[in-house]
Every structure is written in structure tokens, then in C-alpha cells.
Amino acid sequence: xxxxxxxxxxxxxxxxxxxxxxxxxxxxxxxxxxxxxxxxxxxxxxxxxxxxxxxxxxxxxxxxxxxxxxxxxxxxxxxxxxxxxxxxxxxxxxxxxxxxxxxxxxxxxxxxxxxxxxxxxxxxxxxxxxxxxxxxxxxxxxxxxxxxxxxxxxxxxxxxxxxxxxxxxxxxxxxxxxxxxxxxxxxxxxxxxxxxxxxxxxxxxxxxxxxxxxxxxxxxxxxxxxxxxxxxxxxxxxxxxxxxxxxxxxxxxxxxxxxxxxxxxxxxxxxxxxxxxxxxxxxxxxxxxxxxxxxxxxxxxxxxxxxxxxxxxxxxxxxxxxxxxxxxxxxxxxxxxxxxxxxxxxxxxxxxxx
Amino acid sequence: xxxxxxxxxxxxxxxxxxxxxxxxxxxxxxxxxxxxxxxxxxxxxxxxxxxxxxxxxxxxxxxxxxxxxxxxxxxxxxxxxxxxxxxxxxxxxxxxxxxxxxxxxxxxxxxxxxxxxxxxxxxxxxxxxxxxxxxxxxxxxxxxxxxxxxxxxxxxxxxxxxxxxxxxxxxxxxxxxxxxxxxxxxxxxxxxxxxxxxxxxxxxxxxxxxxxxxxxxxxxxxxxxxxxxxxxxxxxxxxxxxxxxxxxxxxxxxxxxxxxxxxxxxxxxxxxxxxxxxxxxxxxxxxxxxxxxxxxxxxxxxxxxxxxxxxxxxxxxxxxxxxxxxxxxxxxxxxxxxxxxxxxxxxxxxxxxxxxxxxxxxxxxxxxxxxxxxxxxxxxxxxxxxxxxxxxxxxxxxxxxxxxxxxxxxxxxxxxxxxxxxxxxxxxxxxxxxxxxxxxxxxxxxxxxxxxxxxxxxxxxxxxxxxxxxxxxxxxxxxxxxxxxxxxxxxxxxxxxxxxxxxxxxxxxxxxxxxxxxxxxxxxxxxxxxxxxxxxxxxxxxxxxxxxxxxxxxxxxxxxxxxxxxxxxxxxxxxxxxxxxxxxxxxxxxxxxxxxxxxxxxxxxxx
Numbered sequence: 033x034x035x036x037x038x039x040x041x042x043x044x045x046x047x048x049x050x051x052x053x054x055x056x057x058x059x060x061x062x063x064x065x066x067x068x069x070x071x072x073x074x075x076x077x078x079x080x081x082x083x084x085x086x087x088x089x090x091x092x093x094x095x096x097x098x099x100x101x102x103x104x105x106x107x108x109x110x111x112x113x114x115x116x117x118x119x120x121x122x123x124x125x126x127x128x129x130x131x132x133x134x135x136x137x138x139x140x141x142x143x144x145x146x147x148x149x150x151x152x153x154x155x156x157x158x159x160x161x162x163x164x165x166x167x168x169x170x171x172x173x174x175x176x177x178x179x180x181x182x183x184x185x186x187x188x189x190x191x192x193x194x195x196x197x198x199x200x201x202x203x204x205x206x207x208x209x210x211x212x213x214x215x216x217x218x219x220x221x222x223x224x225x226x227x228x229x230x231x232x233x234x235x236x237x238x239x240x241x242x243x244x245x246x247x248x249x250x251x252x253x254x255x256x257x258x259x260x261x262x263x264x265x266x267x268x269x270x271x272x273x274x275x276x277x278x279x280x281x282x283x284x285x286x287x288x289x290x291x292x293x294x295x296x297x298x299x300x301x302x303x304x305x306x307x308x309x310x311x312x313x314x315x316x317x318x319x320x321x322x323x324x325x326x327x328x329x330x331x332x333x334x335x336x337x338x339x340x341x342x343x344x345x346x347x348x349x350x351x352x353x354x355x356x357x358x359x360x361x362x363x364x365x366x367x368x369x370x371x372x373x374x375x376x377x378x379x380x381x382x383x384x385x386x
Numbered sequence: 387x388x389x390x391x392x393x394x395x396x397x398x399x400x401x402x403x404x405x406x407x408x409x410x411x412x413x414x415x416x417x418x419x420x421x422x423x424x425x426x427x428x429x430x431x432x433x434x435x436x437x438x439x440x441x442x443x444x445x446x447x448x449x450x451x452x453x454x455x456x457x458x459x460x461x462x463x464x465x466x467x468x469x470x471x472x473x474x475x476x477x478x479x480x481x482x483x484x485x486x487x488x489x490x491x492x493x494x495x496x497x498x499x500x501x502x503x504x505x506x507x508x509x510x511x512x513x514x515x516x517x518x519x520x521x522x523x524x525x526x527x528x529x530x531x532x533x534x535x536x537x538x539x540x541x542x543x544x545x546x547x548x549x550x551x552x553x554x555x556x557x558x559x560x561x562x563x564x565x566x567x568x569x570x571x572x573x574x575x576x577x578x579x580x581x582x583x584x585x586x587x588x589x590x591x592x593x594x595x596x597x598x599x600x601x602x603x604x605x606x607x608x609x610x611x612x613x614x615x616x617x618x619x620x621x622x623x624x625x626x627x628x629x630x631x632x633x634x635x636x637x638x639x640x641x642x643x644x645x646x647x648x649x650x651x652x653x654x655x656x657x658x659x660x661x662x663x664x665x666x667x668x669x670x671x672x673x674x675x676x677x678x679x680x681x682x683x684x685x686x687x688x689x690x691x692x693x694x695x696x697x698x699x700x701x702x703x704x705x706x707x708x709x710x711x712x713x714x715x716x717x718x719x720x721x722x723x724x725x726x727x728x729x730x731x732x733x734x735x736x737x738x739x740x741x742x743x744x745x746x747x748x749x750x751x752x753x754x755x756x757x758x759x760x761x762x763x764x765x766x767x768x769x770x771x772x773x774x775x776x777x778x779x780x781x782x783x784x785x786x787x788x789x790x791x792x793x794x795x796x797x798x799x800x801x802x803x804x805x806x807x808x809x810x811x812x813x814x815x816x817x818x819x820x821x822x823x824x825x826x827x828x829x830x831x832x833x834x835x836x837x838x839x840x841x842x843x844x845x846x847x848x849x850x851x852x853x854x855x856x857x858x859x860x861x862x863x864x865x866x867x868x869x870x871x872x873x874x875x876x877x878x879x880x881x882x883x884x885x886x887x888x889x890x891x892x893x894x895x896x897x898x899x900x901x902x903x904x905x906x907x908x909x910x911x912x913x914x915x916x917x918x919x920x921x922x923x924x925x926x927x928x929x930x931x932x933x934x935x936x937x938x939x940x941x942x943x944x945x946x947x948x949x950x951x952x953x954x955x956x957x958x959x960x961x962x963x964x965x966x967x968x969x970x971x972x973x974x975x976x977x978x979x980x981x982x983x984x985x986x987x988x989x990x991x992x993x
Contacts, residue, residue: 053854076779076784077779087867090871101897114807118878125802129794129795139773140779145776152774154711155770155773157714158714162763165766176755177805184751184807188744203661226666228664265741273739277811277893278880280811282739288670289674312892316891316892316893318894320813325483325484325556329890331890
């Protein structure tokens with residue numbers, strides 16, 4: 033029933049609209065075409081000016097509403113450069129925006145047809161003007177490109193040798209993070225060895241470097257403040273993307289290809305909670321490449337912490353091998369520091385016995 | 387002359403001449419309804435077919451956006467009305483994530499390809515090229531008819547894909563593999579994706595048949611005196627649009643064919659080292675990035691395929707309705723050439739974060755920002771065109787002015803995204819959504835609306851209603867900014883696009899209020915578009931009749947035809963052209979324009 037009422041209402045609205053349209057046509061007939069046209073023309077010219085003013089007010093309001101929610105606080109050095117560059121680009125484009133929109137609406141008002149058959153100014157071309165407004169944008173663009181490329185090469189440069197290497201692998205629909213463990217080497221992986229229950233990343237157990245690797249499956253990436261971290265980014269299935277709004281970074285995770293990015297976090301998560309006055313603050317990893325139905329929930333987090341906290345956290349972690357082969361690890365979990373070295377030997381034994 | 391012309395028009399056409407007088411709908415010659423209105427070879431009928439199919443698709447595509455905007459704006463609410471439309475996909479009035487992505491994908495595909503490519507250049511290239519260059523019809527009316535019917539077949543397949551059990555394609559309008567290649571990866575990668583690929587392949591065929599025809603017609607069928615430098619800018623723009631399509635659509639086609647192979651025949655062009663659905667796939671050695679190169683080699687020119695017709699029509703409309711010549715005719719052509727060339731050299735700016743070589747990235751930054759130069763030239767020329775004009779604010783002019791305003795706003799944000807160092811944060815956020823919706827979505831639509839309101843009298847011999855046109859313009863113009871302006875802020879904060887729900891995200895959940903606001907405005911604007919649709923169809927039958935064959939006082943050739951031209955366009959000889967198309971100046975008898983057919987007066991300088 034309600035559907036019929038809605039349909040009836042919609043039809044009614046269209047009939048009303050139609051009548052409005054018709055009425056205006058009759059008005060033209062009754063009052064003379066020229067007169068109506070002239071009146072409509074000046075009314076619309078005024079309306080356009082009103083639109084422009086409302087638009088400017090709206091931009092101001094938007095700025096007031098959003099000024100605290102624009103770029104999140106940059107938590108790394110390249111992020112600060114990013115914000116500076118963003119500001120320059122806003123200034124350049126902002127000047128052009130306001131100038132051209134103002135001119136557009138001002139001309140509309142100034143040169144409206146008043147019905148007095150004024151002859152227009154026949155002005156078909158001017159090479160001088162064309163040269164001016166070709167050169168100025170070209171110079172402005174050159175400057176922006178120069179700033180951009182400096183930052184771009186900065187961001188994409190080779191990571192410093194002391195950078196901590198961490199592997200982050202996307203899968204539908206979460207992030208797997210692998211730390212190299214004591215030996216600081218990530219072991220070999222093979223996608224054919226992946227097993228969702230026992231070997232989520234397909235670690236090759238014949239590579240001893242794998243024995244001490246730690247895999248975090250809750251999407252938490254722990255990094256040390258003021259120490260560069262280099263991410264090796266991969267995907268198990270479809271294309272994902274490691275998006276880090278607070279670090280102004282983004283890089284695709286492509287199956288079959290390893291991509292990288294590096295950055296140096298400068299603010300710990302705890303400090304950030306105080307800066308933002310948000311006790312729930314957390315650095316988030318957002319998947320930025322459509323990857324299927326759970327794309328919107330493919331969330332990871334980054335915990336930026338001091339070296340001491342990091343070491344403490346790392347020591348509390350079990351190696352992936354130990355976690356999945358409890359029988360092969362005789363050492364009680366009470367001494368986690370020891371079990372990172374021990375299972376290495378055991379695992380070799382286990383593999384040879386297989 | 388008549389018979390000669392009719393032969394050009396194809397053997398099915400009867401008398402081109404007798405339709406000059408009399409009513410369009412009730413011509414009394416022997417042509418059957420089917421050949422006249424359905425399998426027609428008349429470019430004017432084909433253009434109307436493209437337009438009406440485009441309008442139908444636009445309503446469907448826009449309605450989809452209303453549905454997913456409801457989800458985005460009100461993730462905690464249910465809308466039982468959606469269940470009426472979408473059935474189990476919106477059980478209880480709430481979209482499933484799968485179908486949310488399917489809607490987003492289809493919205494993009496439909497609007498980009500079916501509406502703003504076929505609906506826009508299909509309509510106006512067909513209508514305007516023969517009329518404005520002075521030809522009886524296209525170079526090959528038969529191919530032209532095929533172009534529409536291939537598009538129609540593509541439309542049918544795409545429409546069918548909406549009803550398959552696993553839903554239509556849902557990997558985004560770009561359909562990146564492996565997501566689109568593997569049935570295990572998402573529901574939409576099943577039959578829906580096969581239909582998408584088939585439909586798009588037919589679409590490419592349609593586009594090529596049309597494009598080759600447009601190019602051939604512009605190059606070969608211009609009337610006496612119509613040199614290339616006397617062509618209206620609409621024709622230049624449509625010509626370059628066709629060139630872009632002809633050179634880039636085949637590349638998309640090859641990309642799609644490889645994807646079909648990967649999906650069905652076990653090849654590994656795009657697939658490598660994948661573990662999905664609990665097992666490792668045998669594919670090794672392919673590159674998912676290859677598809678992106680092939681896709682964006684079309685995908686970027688595609689945005690200019692969408693923009694150029696609007697630019698051409700805005701140039702024409704701005705000049706006509708401000709009673710002034712277009713400023714910098716040659717600069718306009720050169721900037722079109724520049725945009726066309728650069729359009730082929732910037733595709734990888736969509737791929738800055740795919741891990742491509744930073745050096746290669748920097749080349750694409752340079753080339754991308756170069757496009758700002760010809761674009762800026764065009765804007766300044768438009769502004770100078772209305773300077774000291776006599777502006778008549780009728781609906782086509784308002785939409786052309788709106789086009790310029792939106793083109794500026796949307797173009798400027800491209801400077802952020804084209805610069806890889808800024809893109810690295812803004813990539814795939816709402817900033818991108820805002821940018822391309824303003825510049826190639828709304829702005830291109832405004833160009834299209836300007837064209838429809840301006841050439842409606844030529845198409846149907848009637849006017850569209852002005853008052854409804856004004857209502858349509860002001861609400862759409864304000865609405866476009868209200869919808870897309872706030873999205874920039876969301877994007878600057880890093881809010882990713884293509885998310886079903888943001889409430890679990892600490893960094894983005896505070897934009898909920900903004901999202902609700904955007905959704906409300908989007909719904910209002912959707913209904914406002916129905917006012918246009920209503921106006922369009924009512925005016926075909928009930929609109930005020932055109933009495934003056936040249937109602938806008940325009941200089942170009944289409945207004946020298948009868949009010950309701952028959953097949954063949956001119957009842958007598960095709961007029962000869964003596965001057966450029968923008969002589970809006972004193973004609974010596976109190977008029978303010980001189981048609982192209984008027985010979986130069988004594989002592990008058992050619993442009």
C-alpha cells in the first residue's frame with residue numbers, strides 16, 4: 033500500500049513540475065517573449081552571483097568544520113616534507129581556483145544580455161595573451177614538478193642499511209607480518225608450501241633462516257621509534273595495498289612481485305595518544321586496493337614504540353616454527369629467549385627425519 | 387543532387403527532400419517504421435538512439451549510486467525499499483558487502499563507458515559531424531548503424547549480468563586481476579565477470595566502428611569551402627575524441643582478451659604465485675601489473691574521450707550564447723592536439739604505487755602535469771570568450787558555464803594527484819573520487835546537458851522547457867559541489883575509497899556525519915535528474931515548437947537545414963561555406979552574427 037502512495041506522490045510531484053514548466057511558457061505568451069527573457073536573464077545573473085557568494089561561504093564553513101581533520105599529524109620525516117609540499121600546491125591551485133571562479137561569475141554578472149542589442153566586442157585572438165597564459169602555468173607546473181620529484185626520490189630512495197626489515201603479506205582479508213628473528217634474516221618462502229593451518233606464509237623449512245622467524249597474524253606491525261623500517265610487501269592472493277595515512281605512504285602488495293617502502297617513524301603510539309587527546313588512537317594500515325568483499329575490514333595496526341618496549345615485546349613472541357610444532361620444542365614457553373635458538377637444531381633434525 | 391545524396395545515405399532511404407516540410411513523426415513515404423526508427427541508417431536517428439539508451443543507462447547507474455550512498459551514509463540503518471529493487475542482495479533493506487562492490491563496479495562501468503562514452507560521443511558525434519561539416523550522412527551509414535547495435539548488444543549483456551545468481555562483476559570498473567581473474571576471489575568474478583568481459587568486448591567493437599566513421603567523415607565529407615580551419619570546435623573535439631578511441635580501445639581489447647584467456651583457458655598472463663581458496667594455483671610467471679598497463683593505456687585516454695566532447699560543445703555554446711567569437715580558435719585547436727598527444731603518455735600516473743620504477747614514475751609526473759598547460763589555456767580562452775559578451779542565460783549556456791566552473795575545480799585537484807609525491811598519500815582515497823567525479827563525471831555531464839539543451843531544437847523541432855532547465859541546473863550545480871567538495875577533505879585525511887563501512891576505523895569513523903550529508907544531497911540530486919528526463923521526454927511530444935530554423939542565432943551549418951530535416955539533411959544542394967564558424971559580429975543589417983554560408987563582404991578580412 034505504502035508503495036502505491038509513494039508512486040502516487042512521485043507522479044503528483046512530476047505533474048506539479050510539469051505545470052510549473054507550462055505556466056512559464058504561458059507567461060511568455062501573455063507577457064511577451066522579449067520582456068520575459070530580459071527579466072529571466074537578469075534574475076539568473078543575480079542568482080549566479082548569489083550562488084558564487086554562497087559557494088565561498090560554504091568553502092569557509094567547510095574549512096572551519098574540517099580544519100582539525102585534514103591531514104593527520106605526520107609521524108615521520110618524509111611526512112613533514114609531504115605536508116609542506118601539500119601546502120605549496122594548495123596555495124598555487126587555490127589562487128588559480130579563486131581567481132578563475134571569481135572572474136567567471138563576475139563576467140556572468142557584468143556582461144549579461146540586458147536586451148539592449150549592444151554589439152559585443154569582436155575579439156577573436158591575441159597571441160600575446162595566449163603566450164602569457166601558456167607560459168605562466170608552464171612555469172608553475174615546473175616548480176611543482178621540481179618539488180615533487182625531490183620528495184619522490186626522497187621517499188622512494190634505497191632504505192638505509194641499518195633499517196629493520198619486516199615482511200608484510202596481504203591476504204583476503206588481513207595482513208600477515210613476519211619479523212626476521214634473531215638472525216635478522218628472513219628465510220625463503222614458496223607459495224606452494226602455504227598451508228592455512230600450519231604454514232600461512234609457506235616458509236621453506238629447509239632454509240634455517242626461517243626457524244627463528246616470527247609471524248604475527250593479528251595484523252600488528254611493531255616498529256621502533258626513530259629507527260628506519262623497511263617493509264617487504266607481498267600478497268598471497270589478489271592485489272592489496274599497504275596504506276599508511278599517518279606516514280603518507282602507500283604501496284601495492286602484488287602477488288608474484290615484492291615491493292618495498294621504508295620510513296622512519298618519529299612519534300610513538302603512546303605519544304600520539306597524548307597529542308591527539310584520543311586514548312584510542314592507533315596507527316592504522318588500510319588496504320587501499322579493492323580486494324574483495326572484506327576489503328573494507330582489511331585493517332592492520334602499527335605500534336610505534338621505544339627500543340626497550342620493542343625488545344620486550346619481541347622477546348615475548350614465539351617463533352612461528354615453535355608455535356606450530358609444539359612437540360618439536362621441548363623447552364617450556366617460560367623461557368622464550370631460549371626457545372628462539374633451540375628449535376633451530378630440532379627442526380633440522382625433524383626435517384631430515386622426514 | 388538529391389538522388390546523389392540519397393545514394394550516400396544508403397539504399398534504404400527513400401526521399402530525403404520531402405521531409406523538409408511536415409511533421410517528423412508522420413512522414414508519408416514508403417519507408418517502414420523498422421527501417422526508419424529501429425535499424426535506421428540516418429545519423430540523426432542513430433544519435434537519438436545513442437542518447438536515449440544513454441539516458442536509460444544513466445538512470446540505472448545513478449540509481450545504483452543512490453543505493454550504495456545510502457549504505458555509506460547510514461551504515462546502521464535499513465532501507466526496505468532497496469529490497470524491492472535488489473531482492474536478496476539487500477535482504478532486510480541492507481546491502482550485502484558483495485553487492486555493494488557489485489553496485490560500485492557497475493556504477494563506474496555504466497557511467498564511464500555506456501553513458502559518457504557511447505551516450506555522449508555516440509550522440510553528438512552522430513548528430514553534429516554530418517550536420518556541421520555539411521554532409522548528407524556519415525561516410526558509412528551502415529557501419530554507423532552497426533556501431534549502435536553492437537553497443538545495444540553490449541548493453542543487453544551488461545544488463546543481463548545484473549541478474550545472474552552470483553551477481554555482476556564486482557572488482558571495480560578497472561577490474562584488476564587477480565581479483566577479477568579468479569572465481570575464488572569474489573562472487574562477482576564468476577559468470578558476472580564473463581558477461582562483463584564479453585559486453586566490454588562488444589563495446590570496443592561498437593566504439594571502433596563509430597570512431598572510424600567519425601574520422602572518415604570529418605576528413606573526407608566536408609562540404610565545399612569547409613576547410614579544416616573552418617570547422618566548429620565541436621567537430622575538432624569530436625574528431626580528436628574519435629582518434630583517441632580508435633588508437634586506445636584496441637589496447638583495452640587485447641587486455642580483455644588476455645584476461646578471458648587467464649580466466650578460462652589456463653594461461654598465466656596476469657597470474658603468478660597465488661594461493662587462494664585453500665590451494666596454490668599452478669600459475670607462475672605472469673604479471674598482474676601488465677593488465678594495469680594495458681587497461682590504463684585506454685583508461686587514461688578514456689577520460690579525455692569523455693572530456694573532449696564536452697569541451698567542444700561548451701566552446702560552441704559559450705560563443706553562441708555570449709554572442710562573441712570563441713577566443714583563440716587556433717589556440718583551442720592546438721590545445722586539443724596537445725591534450726590528445728599527452729593523453730597517450732600519462733597512463734602510468736594511475737600506477738604510481740604499484741611498485742613501478744621511481745624513475746619511470748618521475749617521467750609520468752612531468753608528462754602528467756604538462757597536461758595542465760593546454761587545459762589552462764582552454765579555461766582562459768573560455769573566460770575571455772564571455773568577456774564583454776552579451777550573455778543570454780538559457781539552460782545550455784548555464785550548463786556550459788557550469789562546465790567551465792567544474793572543469794576548473796576538478797582539473798586543479800588533478801595537479802595534486804598527478805604529482806607522485808602527493809599521490810602516494812592521496813592515491814585511492816576519496817580525494818581521487820572527488821577529483822574524477824567533478825572533472826570527468828559532473829563536468830562532462832554538464833557539457834552533455836549543454837549539448838542536449840542546445841541541440842534539442844535540431845533533434846526534435848521543439849524546445850525543452852526553460853523553467854525546468856533552470857531548476858535542473860541550479861540544483862545540480864549546487865548539488866555537485868555539495869556532494870564532491872567535502873569528499874576532498876575525507877581524502878586528504880586518507881580515507882580509502884571503495885569501503886563498505888568505516889565504523890571500525892579509528893582514523894576515518896569521524897567522517898560519518900559528512901558521509902550522511904553527502905548521501906542526502908546525492909539522493910536529492912538524483913531526483914532532480916529525473917526532472918531533466920521528464921523534461922526531455924515531455925518536450926519531444928509537448929515542447930514549444932521551433933518556428934525559426936535558427937533559434938539561437940548561430941553561425942554553423944546545422945541551422946541551415948529545415949526545422950525537421952529528413953535523411954540527407956538539406957532538401958536542396960548542400961550549402962557552401964565561406965567563413966569560419968565564429969563570426970559573431972555586426973552583419974551590417976542590425977544582426978549580431980554572420981552564418982558560415984555567407985560570402986565575405988567586400989573588404990572583409992577572413993579570420
